[in-house]
Amino acid sequence: GENVEQHPSTLSVQEGDSAVIKCTYSDSASNYFPWYKQELGKRPQLIIDIRSNVGEKKDQRIAVTLNKTAKHFSLHITETQPEDSAVYFCAAPYSGGYNKLIFGAGTRLAVHP
Amino acid sequence: ETGVTQTPRHLVMGMTNKKSLKCEQHLGHNAMYWYKQSAKKPLELMFVYSLEERVENNSVPSRFSPECPNSSHLFLHLHTLQPEDSALYLCASSPQTLNTGELFFGEGSRLTVL
Numbered sequence: 001g002e003n004v005e006q007h008p009s010t011l012s013v014q015e016g017d018s019a020v021i022k023c024t025y026s027d028s029a030s031n032y033f034p035w036y037k038q039e040l041g042k043r044p045q046l047i048i049d050i051r052s053n054v055g056e057k058k059d060q061r062i063a064v065t066l067n068k069t070a071k072h073f074s075l076h077i078t079e080t081q082p083e084d085s086a087v088y089f090c091a092a093p094y095s096g097g098y099n100k101l102i103f104g105a106g107t108r109l110a111v112h113p
Numbered sequence: 114e115t116g117v118t119q120t121p122r123h124l125v126m127g128m129t130n131k132k133s134l135k136c137e138q139h140l141g142h143n144a145m146y147w148y149k150q151s152a153k154k155p156l157e158l159m160f161v162y163s164l165e166e167r168v169e170n171n172s173v174p175s176r177f178s179p180e181c182p183n184s185s186h187l188f189l190h191l192h193t194l195q196p197e198d199s200a201l202y203l204c205a206s207s208p209q210t211l212n213t214g215e216l217f218f219g220e221g222s223r224l225t226v227l
Binding site for chain 2: 004034036042043044045046049089094100101102103104105106
């Protein structure tokens with residue numbers, strides 16, 4: 001089955017710096033890689049996703065890159081702001097045709113003013 | 114209210130109690146899920162329902178019993194739980210199950226088992 005590893009577990013940056021979170025997956029058949037953001041006491045929410053037919057996707061200050069050969073994908077946040085402080089989860093699908101996701105353990109990002 | 118709503122938001126129960134968690138989605142989605150979120154552990158998928166039919170039971174102990182009476186409602190019945198079952202239980206829905214897509218989560222029910 002799928003296994004997703006996420007690093008680092010915590011990340012502290014100064015406002016305006018960039019942040020990068022990396023994930024690796026094990027199932028070469030995986031074709032969809034979402035990133036969720038969970039603010040303290042709130043629900044996880046999808047912020048960006050990428051499918052295996054592209055190598056990079058950007059949405060304003062966030063971007064995701066995918067390297068299918070190496071089986072890893074990364075979240076990049078530029079010009080970080082205090083409101084970016086949250087826990088970020090990567091995920092990859094189980095095989096089997098259903099919308100089932102294996103989540104990484106999460107990265108707690110702290111952006112200091 | 115729109116989106117995915119969960120009740121209760123907080124629940125404290127003893128190991129011999131029986132309680133239920135409720136989830137309701139107002140998005141017209143066909144699939145609903147229960148996830149368990151424990152401290153310092155990944156989100157763990159527990160159950161998946163597609164059009165009210167259970168399609169996945171991820172080796173969850175029988176003290177957790179799901180129920181999906183219709184595509185808008187999902188319950189998690191709890192019985193004879195253990196302290197290690199204390200966690201945040203998140204409900205989610207998605208438009209369909211056969212293709213990967215966005216999960217819409219509720220705010221969660223924080224369960225404490227004494």
